Amino acid sequence: KAGVTQTPRYLIKTRGQQVTLSCSPISGHRSVSWYQQTPGQGLQFLFEYFSETQRNKGNFPGRFSGRQFSNSRSEMNVSTLELGDSALYLCASSLEIGSYETQYFGPGTRLLVL
Amino acid sequence: DQQVKQNSPSLSVQEGRISILNCDYTNSMFDYFLWYKKYPAEGPTFLISISSIKDKNEDGRFTVFLNKSAKHLSLHIVPSQPGDSAVYFCAAQTGANNLFFGTGTRLTVIP
Numbered sequence: 001k002a003g004v005t006q007t008p009r010y011l012i013k014t015r016g017q018q019v020t021l022s023c024s025p026i027s028g029h030r031s032v033s034w035y036q037q038t039p040g041q042g043l044q045f046l047f048e049y050f051s052e053t054q055r056n057k058g059n060f061p062g063r064f065s066g067r068q069f070s071n072s073r074s075e076m077n078v079s080t081l082e083l084g085d086s087a088l089y090l091c092a093s094s095l096e097i098g099s100y101e102t103q104y105f106g107p108g109t110r111l112l113v114l
Numbered sequence: 115d116q117q118v119k120q121n122s123p124s125l126s127v128q129e130g131r132i133s134i135l136n137c138d139y140t141n142s143m144f145d146y147f148l149w150y151k152k153y154p155a156e157g158p159t160f161l162i163s164i165s166s167i168k169d170k171n172e173d174g175r176f177t178v179f180l181n182k183s184a185k186h187l188s189l190h191i192v193p194s195q196p197g198d199s200a201v202y203f204c205a206a207q208t209g210a211n212n213l214f215f216g217t218g219t220r221l222t223v224i225p
Binding site: 004033035040041042043044045048056057058090092098100101102103104105106107108 | 116120148155156157158159160163203205207209212213214215216217218
């Protein structure tokens with residue numbers, strides 16, 4: 001069974017631009033969660049989607065948004081990029097919402113904002 | 115404000131010895147705690163968890179202890195092996211809601 005895939009793996013943007021990251025979950029998984037990892041803050045939960053609906057949301061500004069498609073694939077968008085948005089963005093998929101023990105993480109997208 | 119804290123960014127341990135990774139939290143509503151391990155260039159993988167109704171959970175070489183009164187949990191690895199070298203994150207949640215992670219502790223097991 002293929003794992004969670006994220007594209008692109010690396011990305012360089014400049015301040016003010018917007019970016020879209022993509023996540024393909026494991027086949028059959030309906031829940032997709034997004035996380036931001038930075039050296040100072042560690043891993044922070046962004047949001048969780050299940051059946052195309054956002055079910056949980058972390059404490060991030062509205063510039064961070066996401067969506068999920070009918071095939072469970074998910075995208076995350078960050079608008080008006082700031083230097084502090086430079087981070088590793090991880091997505092994770094699981095069969096059910098809130099199944100954090102059995103969520104599988106992708107390798108992440110490393111975003112650098114200049 | 116960081117609700118889950120791992121105050122030791124790094125830890126070095128000799129192979130065969132015990133590794134103890136610590137985690138503190140501030141929210142008394144957390145009822146489930148998890149530990150994840152992360153190797154470079156890979157996503158985190160689930161390691162072990164504990165419910166707030168327990169004070170200990172063991173899985174092979176890994177044991178997690180929970181002290182609710184102190185809002186503290188720890189992960190013990192005995193014996194430590196070089197393959198355990200990774201970054202360890204503790205996380206906490208309430209119900210089926212958001213996970214709050216600590217900042218991670220980098221464990222190095224010296225052969």
